[in-house]
Amino acid sequence: MKVTLVKALAAAGDHTNIREIKRAHGGSINESFFVETNKNKYFIKCHPNSPKHFFSMEAKGLQYIKDTGTISVPDVLAYSDEKEAAFLVLEWIEGQETVNTQTLLGCQLAAMHEHAGEKHGFSQDTYIGILPQPNGPYDNWLKYYRDRRLRAQLELGMKNNVITGKRREKMDELLKGLGNWIPEDIKPSYLHGDLWNGNWMAGPGGRPYLIDPSFLFGDRHFEIAFTELFGGFSQEFYRAYSDRYPLDPHYHERKPLYQLYYLLVHLNLFGEVYGTQVDRVLTRYVG
Known part of the structure; x- marks a missing residue:
């Protein structure tokens, strides 16, 4: 799996050293990770046997929502639907719910x-x-x-x-x-x-x-x-x-x-x- 993560980071333009990898909450369909490098923090989803266009459709949906300029979505940094090494790289989002x-x-x-x-x-x-x-x-x-x-x-x-x-x-x-x-x-x-x-x-x-x-x-x-x-x-x-x-x-x-x-x-x-x-x-x- 680390090979896929390194490949995903490279696709996102990050070739720096990985400082931390840990499992992240992300549902039961994909393997999800928090990854921190010397450059940035990421949320990366991987699927060893994803259906056709699986992550590209998710990326496209996020872009459509973002284009409305109404509500926030994580930035899509890279994705691939390559067989046995599919991934989606998103910016890491962190915060706490408030009363508003x-x-x-x-x-x-x-x-x-x-x-x-x-x-x-x-x-x-x-x-x-x-x-x-x-x-x-x-x-x-x-x-x-x-x-x-x-x-x-x-x-x-x-x-x-x-x-x-x-x-x-x-x-x-x-x-x-x-x-x-x-x-x-x-x-x-x-x-x-x-x-x-x-x-x-x-x-x-x-x-x-x-x-x-x-x-x-x-x-x-x-x-x-x-x-x-x-x-x-x-x-x-x-x-x-x-x-x-x-x-x-x-x-x-x-x-x-x-x-x-x-x-x-x-x-x-x-x-x-x-x-x-x-x-x-x-x-x-x-x-």
């Missing part, structure tokens, strides 16, 4: 959501965790969400044998009637795409940073729904967001349908432990 951090997070996320793309979806396939997310540009949010998000997870769940029988029948029925709850004429906002509580952090001065995006353009309520699924975001966060960019009055009617996507992802990744929550959403909408 989540207020800033809510306000700045709303500001990011105010930026819009030309189409829904994304030009290339991406990943959520290690699961591929098929993409493509769509004029219509409903069609994108139905076909590229929910249907894709349905097909994977059938393959994994976790969506069968009544569950499959209800999924089919839900997809046929999805337009009863999901609108078509939605602005394609810039979205992080995987915004749970572990994918943001406090930096210097308590400033919030977004990390590990699975970027797309889409309905901003899809993002907010996921923040509510597993918790960890304060009332100050939601208040600040709504003060800047009020939610649609019908948001709560479709919130579980947006959370369903992430529950299906977890069902496909981790199995039946998430089956009950999936079934609860399906029963709510199709009986």
Whole structure:
């Protein structure tokens, strides 16, 4: 692994001596390290067998967010998707959450959501965790969400044998009637795409940073729904967001349908432990 780290540092333009390497918190998919050299400090993620374009898609998502000028992300210093030696080199971010951090997070996320793309979806396939997310540009949010998000997870769940029988029948029925709850004429906002509580952090001065995006353009309520699924975001966060960019009055009617996507992802990744929550959403909408 040290060979890969040295290669990553060289790609970032740092050929100085390594002073310290230690494991860093960074999820279960990659091997993550804090690396300090005579020149700088870095956060480096490595993957010995990464999927195609794995780190380049993450780097691209971070750049899209950065380009809005609304909320901080770590600077991308280098990346490679080379087989057996893939890596992503980011600046090292260090700080403590303050009483204002989540207020800033809510306000700045709303500001990011105010930026819009030309189409829904994304030009290339991406990943959520290690699961591929098929993409493509769509004029219509409903069609994108139905076909590229929910249907894709349905097909994977059938393959994994976790969506069968009544569950499959209800999924089919839900997809046929999805337009009863999901609108078509939605602005394609810039979205992080995987915004749970572990994918943001406090930096210097308590400033919030977004990390590990699975970027797309889409309905901003899809993002907010996921923040509510597993918790960890304060009332100050939601208040600040709504003060800047009020939610649609019908948001709560479709919130579980947006959370369903992430529950299906977890069902496909981790199995039946998430089956009950999936079934609860399906029963709510199709009986």
